[in-house]
Amino acid sequence: MTFGKGCHLHLIDGSAFIFRAYHALPPLTRKSDGLPVGAVAGFCNLLWGELTTTRSQEAPTHLAVIFDAGSITFRNEIYPEYKANRPELPEDLRPQFAFTREATRAFNVPCIEIDGYEADDIIATLSRRAREAGGTVTIISSDKDLMQLVGNGVDMLDPMKNKRIGLDEVFEKFGVAPDRVVDVQALAGDSVDNVPGAPGIGIKTAALLINEFGSLESLLERAGEIPQPKRREALVNNADLIRISKRLVALDADMPLDVGLETLELKEPDPDTILGFLNAMEFRTLTRRVAEKLKVEAPALDADKGTEVQTQATQAATAPFVHDAYEAVRDAAALQAWVARIRERGYVAVDTETTSLDEMRADLVGISLATEAGLACYIPLGHRTGTDDLFGTAQRAEGQMAEAEALAILKPVLEDPAILKIGQNMKYDAKIFARRGVHVAPIDDTMLMSYAMHAGLHNHGMDALSETYLGHVPIPIKSLLGSGKAQVTFDRVPVDQAVRYAAEDADVTLRLWQLFKPMLHKARVTTVYETLERPLVPVLADMEMAGIQVDRDTLSRMSNAFAQKMAGLEAEIQEIAGEPFNVGSPKQLGEVLFDRLQVPGGEKGKTGAYATGADILEDITTLQDAHPQAARLAARVLDWRQLSKLKSTYTDALQDHINPETGRVHTSYSITGAVTGRLSSNDPNLQNIPVRSEEGRRIREAFVAPRGRVLVSLDYSQIELRILAHVADISELQQAFRQGVDIHALTASEMFNVPLDQMTSDIRRKAKAINFGVIYGISGFGLARNLRIPRAEAQGFIDRYFERFPGIRTYMSETVKSAQAAGYVQTLFGRKINTPEINAKGPTAGFAKRAAINAPIQGTAADVIRRAMIRMPAAIADLPATMLLQVHDELLFEVDEDAAATLVARAKDVMEGAAAPAVHFKVPLIVEAGQGQTWAAAH
DNA sequence: GGAGTCACG
DNA sequence: GACGTACGTGACTCCG
Known part of the structure; x- marks a missing residue:
């Protein structure tokens, strides 16, 4: 059959599949001979998914996988440094490349690569030909370099997010239509591919210029008209480099290519070939799945090759999600069977469904459990049918256990110290259970694992984690609840739909846990997770439930x-x-x-x-x-x-x-809300109650202690400056802190040569601004704006400061340098804060550098108070006292009046000693205390 | 839903 | 010498 009108061609970017598979999976090896096969396994899984997914409207009639043939292409002749910065391929990935080709052919899918050209050029050429023949094209890739092809019958599909990329998405990314994308790319350059572009110009500015001048050519011709001198010079001086950049990023849609579109027609895979390949690779699960789908017997793996080759982690990442297989647990006997299964396993993923995001008001609607990838259930407890009218005639849905009965059966398991309860944002579920008398412990939390490993890289919500690490988009909650005015609560969701959604959540959580557990260790953040994240959950849960x-x-x-x-x-x-x-x-x-x-x-x-x-x-x-x-x-x-x-x-x-x-x-603290390790507080935010202005401070008079009790506030004095003095190793500052002198006054004295006893408040104020500026990654501009002084003067202050404390400058530049090399910075306690933008160009780089300078300081302070909070409950267990709030460097307690003094002494000890024994500060940590009937009086 | 503004450390 | 900038958050109001 010839290719023509009505035909739809899918072009898969093979490299994207490989890298995605490689990074998503642990380093698996073939059991029989140790051959690394993780990327191949993931690749096969993705390809199989692509072949079996039914996208009704855009089902392909033709399909091909396109690969890069080698690293040298015609672009290297234009610009020898093109892609020269690419890091070496991981050693265990290189040998897998050949197998991905073999896999493609085994699936009976055409596999195209041409020496001297990139996969992107082949995709461009095939897309053009397909369009000229009257067909349409979908490119399966998220590579921005392909976005120039979008439009006029060509679109893209991001396989990870399962999201279409059309004209709107391209515009969103580049600020121009696809036909001007190469112009923007030529200007902005690309640090990953080592495309030079124009110095100091990023995508935003590039789009601005292109939109103003119409095209790159007319922009270069009329570059002299650009008002901003920096931009003008960047373009005038680099016109050649920019033109070269354009040739690098522009795809060749007219390359010699001896592939007829008709040969790409979709074909059924041959069972023997595909199963033979999968069997040889020893992919047990996928072999079985493919055999099922093709309705043939799965070949048995040779016993001497080893039967179980897939680790839990691959299972987690590759086993399909079968929503129909989830069980609805409707009576005690069925629940007892799950309890037995959990006891046998020793762990279980748990998730609750409720009527509200506010745990303190939410009603329990159901509980889901999962014990292995794909094996999950949902216990409906509070579903209702019908509508509430004046008489409240909504009926309890049939076939549900009573909440009390289910909890009674589950309680021994949920409280059993030998059984690990796994959750995604476990604080939420733990509070739901705690309000019903069930105290869940011990717990693991996939959200916190992700945070410990990947703070700064992405968010840690379940949907995002599932997409990124499992390649699976979970059922959106909105599809059940609707949105806006018509939104309903979960108890109105029909039970059969709820089973699919809720059990999937537990399933996803369990799989993420199976993947993350070994990853924590590899990322060297196990200690961070175990000492700073996991133990904080019950502490915060108690504080939130206590309320103020x-x-x-x-x-x-x-x-x-x-x-x-x-x-x-x-x-x-x-x-x-x-x-x-x-x-x-x-x-x-x-x-x-x-x-x-x-x-x-x-x-x-x-x-x-x-x-x-x-x-x-x-x-x-x-x-x-x-x-x-x-x-x-x-x-x-x-x-x-x-x-x-x-x-x-x-x-x-x-x-x-x-x-x-x-x-x-009752506020709710987000443990993963801030990248630095700080908590954030929401609904309501009790970390930004006014205090700086006289009028605002009076709001704190409304925060009170009950009769017979008082509020006690303890806050670390100057903790970030103390940490700076320690990490930058500034002996003068350390000594000042040891002697308890006014640090801002001392700074002022050192900088302006004013004796301490002649210090004026204005000079001290300036020194204080500089001290804070240093913590934030100081700049002349920022300080000038803060102090409302001329920029030159501000810069003079900074110069003098660095002259006086050269160690600070060294610390700052070393921090930036190590961030650039490693891609992250660390706190003194080992917390990692990733800095993905640190090697960006343009203004973004400035932001990233300052953030990288600030993060270890702010983050270390955050770690210190976390350690104090984690130790606090045991330290005050015998006192009639409750820890209520944390405001970054302050802890607020409520305590019986006559025990206030004891509490202050105990809590102070815990806080001041919180760094030890892990870190020995060269400066003392000092905590100041206050108490009163109201927060205003206690502060 | 984004931008602007402002509360906190 | 000039691009545009202090670091980290959350909540509220306007307005398209």
Whole structure:
């Protein structure tokens, strides 16, 4: 059959499949002879998936896998350094390449590679021919270099995310249509492929320029018209290099290629060939699956070759997800069978389904369990049918155990110290169980494992992990609950659908655990996971469940007072403006100030709106002479904004967070929320309750201790500067901390040659800003803006600082250097923070460097307080005291009045000694304490 | 849903 | 000498 209209060609980027398979799987070897086969196994699995997936609308009629033939292509003649930076292939991957070709042929799929050309050129050429013949094309790849081919009957499919890449996605990535993608790439260059591009120009700027000038050629011709000198020079001086870059990134869609499209027609695989190959590779599971699908007997593996070649990890990554195989557990006998299975295994993945993301309010709807890849069940407990009307006639769905009965059967297992309970974000499920009297322990948590290994690389939600590491997109929760107004709670999901979704969650979690467990060790973060992540879960769960008492009346009174003041300010503001407008709209405010009142210097951002941040408004308030109206208006708006913030975010929203059952506010901490190891707090965020302004601080008066109790606050003094003094090994600073002198004053004294006893507050303030700046990866610009001084002056301060403390400069540059080499930085306790952008070019590099400088310091401080929190419960177990909140360097407790002194002593000891014995700081860690009826008084 | 703004360490 | 920049978060409001 000839290729023509109605035909749909799928072109698989073979290299992408191989690398994806290699990195997703542990280093497996063939049992009989030790041959490395992990990448081959994964490749076969992906290819088989591609052949068996039914995508109704876009099913291929023709199919081919395209490979790169070798490393030398025509591009090396144009530019010898092309792809010269590529790291050496891993030793165990190289020998697997040949097998991936063999596998492709065994699956009866055409396998194309041409010497001197990249796979991308072949894909470009075949795509063009297919289009000219009247057919359509889907390229299976996520490689951005292929995006220039998209459009006009050609699209891409990202095999990992199972996401189509069409015109919109290309535009999103490059800021231009596909036909201008090469122009953008030529300008931006590519550090991975070593395409030079123009120095200092990234994708964003490139797109901007191309869109403005239409094309690369006209841009280069008219480069002299570019207003920004840096950009102009980058283009003028590098025009040749840019043209070369374009030839490197442009794919050759017209290469000599002796492959007829009709030969790519989809063919059934030959069972003997494919099973013979899989059997020879000793892929047990895949052999069985393929045999099943082809409806033939699976060949038995030779006994002397070894029968069990697949480790748990491959099982996890390659066994199919069969939703119909999940069991619905509806009675005690069936649940007892699962309990027996769990006891035999020694571990189980657990997941709960509930009616709310707020664990303190959620009702339990069901529980799922998994004991091995593909073997999972769901226990429906609280599903309802029908609708709630006035009489609440919703019925309990049939065939469900009573919650109490199920929990009674599961409790001994969930609490058994010999049985490991595995979860994804176990804190959530542990709280759900704890509120029902079941105290789950011990636990493992796949989310925390991912965080320990891959902080900074990606998020750690289950869906993302499943896609990345299992190559599987789980059923989206939205497909069950809907979204927006029509969204229902999980108890309204029909049980048969819930089984498929919920059991899959447990299945995915178990598989991730099987994959991650050996990976933790390889990444050398086992200690981090075991000492800083896993033990924190029960501690945080208890703090969150304890909550903190918040006085509604206090908040409500404040709220009313704020509302009144705001109304007054609003009237005044509108009178000055001479017209009514929405004070809360930065856009309208900007127009009033800069257009109507003619304040000069209004700067519009990317969106075309004037910037009206607090710093800008503060500048305007100083224009009393030139623009008295605007100055007054700006001052009023600043006041209004402060009140508006306090009212909406604190006095109003906090009231809504008071739990009706406990009368307290229960935040939720995210362990993986910050890349540095800090916690984050949400719903509500209790880590940003106001304290800096007098008016805002009063919000803390609403956080109270119950009668007979007090709040105790303990916070580390200057912990980040102490850590800096230690890691950068600055003896003067260390000595200052040991002697307990004012560190900012000392810095000022050293820098400005002012004796300590003659220190002024202004000089000290400047030194303080510099000290903080250092922690953040200081820049002259940043310091200048912070201190509102000329940039040259700020730079002078920094120079003097580094002159005085040269060790700091060394520390900073060494940190950046090691991040560039390793791709991550580490805290003193071994936590890794990945820095994937550290070798980027353009402004991104600056961000990444500063983040890399800051991360070990902020992260070490985060580790210290985590260690203190983990030790705290045992240290205060005999006291009538509860740890309630953590605010990065502060812990807040509630304690019986008469035990407050004891608590302070104990908690202080734990906090000050938290680094030992793992790390011995050369400076003391000092904790300051306060107590009172309210948080305001305790701080 | 993104941008702007602002609360905290 | 000039690109544009302090590090890390979460919540609220506007507005397309």
